[in-house]
Amino acid sequence: MPAQAHVEPPPVDSTSVFKDDIFKGKVLFCTGGGSGICKAMTEAVMRHGAHAAIVGRKLDRLQASANDLASATGNQCLAVQADVRNPKQLQEAVAKTIEKFGRIDFVICGAAGNFLAPISKLSENGFRTVIEIDTIGTYNTIKATLPHLRASKGSYIHVSATLHYKGTPYQVHVSAAKAAVDATSAVLAVEEGPHGVRSNVIAPGPIAGTEGMDRLSAKGPDAKNFAWATPLGRYGDVKDVANATVFLFSDAARYITGQVIPVDGGCEHLRTEPLPYPQSVLDPDAVAAMIKPRL
Template sequence: MAPAPYVVPQVDSAAVFKPEIFRGKVLFCTGGGSGICRGMTEAVMRHGANAVILGRKLDRLTQTAKELSEATGQICIPAQADVREPKTLQDAVRKTIEKFGRIDFVICGAAGNFLAPISGLSENAFRTVLEIDTLGTYNTIKATIAHVRAAKGSYIHVSATLHYNGTPFQAHVSAAKAGVDALSAVVAVEEGPHGVRSNVIAPGPIGATEGMDRLSLKAGEHRAPAYPAGRMGHVDDVANAAVFLFSDAAAYITGQILPVDGGFEHLRGSTVPYPQAVLDPASVAHMISPKL
């Protein structure tokens, strides 16, 4: 009988980093109302930072901000904004400065995705994903850069690994995230002399998130994926990477892309039957939620 594979443990960042490493710092996070970005925000707050979370749904943001404040003992405030609209980001930055007087860390995490083949993808749908992910990242950088410069701060851009290889039904997000990666690299070289660092976290499949629920094939429709780390990713895995990249331990790390995927990308194949799925998309519609 073959031995069972080793499964890497989930680690609390507090077991590695001191609780006060971000004391007095302020985090500005787009997409912070849920999922991966909420998890990163909570982790940074647990190490002493206050935070502003941005999104389009004020009711969800308000509830999340309350929960994060209660969980961490720090201050988190909501700011309604659409990253496609620069003025709303500028207003959120103004609110942040009025409340806290500074912005040290920025997470550019607002994103949109769905499954669709190019043949069934409208120009408007393609444009919308680029506007949220790529243009939204650019708008966030523009709105915050003066304050991040003043604080000698740092950016983390949330990307993906989909564009490292061709991924069926993901042309829109692959193009968008490739643009995010490129923007981060330019920020690193342009703003490095001003004391600003910029890096990318590229999560692989992360369980119990809205994105994973939306993009995963239905249960029983595909072979379980293989992870060299022994398990699917957890939000805490991404959060720990964010704590490290914002910390002084990463002071010499900038312009880099950090996949957080347990080695999944090295073994990833198509998530849908290939080439059947691209030759006849309707034949796999029942496997996908939402449907094609």
């Protein structure tokens, strides 16, 4: 009888590993914190004592998430409307956070955009938009928050991806944007280390139940043939990324900076594609039904 493959059990809550109060008195500023992975990252940090400000473009959705986070953690969460592509709006968001909490200790640069498209069908505007949200948005967030992180000897986490480690079809826009984010974090770590500021990257792999996973997964009856292979036997959970976040912001990681930490169950080493290859690049129209339309 062949051996059965290991299936990694679901992740534990960070509060079962780390002390509840390790971030007491700290403040988190998170772009993209209103949903998905970044909301889970924010919740985990708040569960350990921090207050938070979450930033996004849609205030009603953001306020609902802030209420959820405050109710779940018992700590305060401020919803601040801003577009990361607009430096002035981000500066105003930071000012509101300082007015409310008096400091910023942690920053998560998590605002992002993505969709599937081959280069031949990707518009110049589509490419530019993802670069502006992911790369320029990260830079704008750094610029707006850096004086406060110097003051608090704080720490950045940038949410990236593993797509650019190899050539990933239909992902040129995000691959270019996230490669730039990784490079930006490395320079930030080198320049700001002497000021006491750390900067690291978390690169999630396929995380179940997220908008990103939904957008990048094949659709239709043949979708199961193009699932990502994971050595640990399951897709990731938002808690997996949240737990890495708590570690990297904690004093346990105080000598870790300038690093990229994939949280992907090892799937990058196997790298299966979400669409049939080479058919998807030879005839993009043939796989159109397997791609979620852009909103």
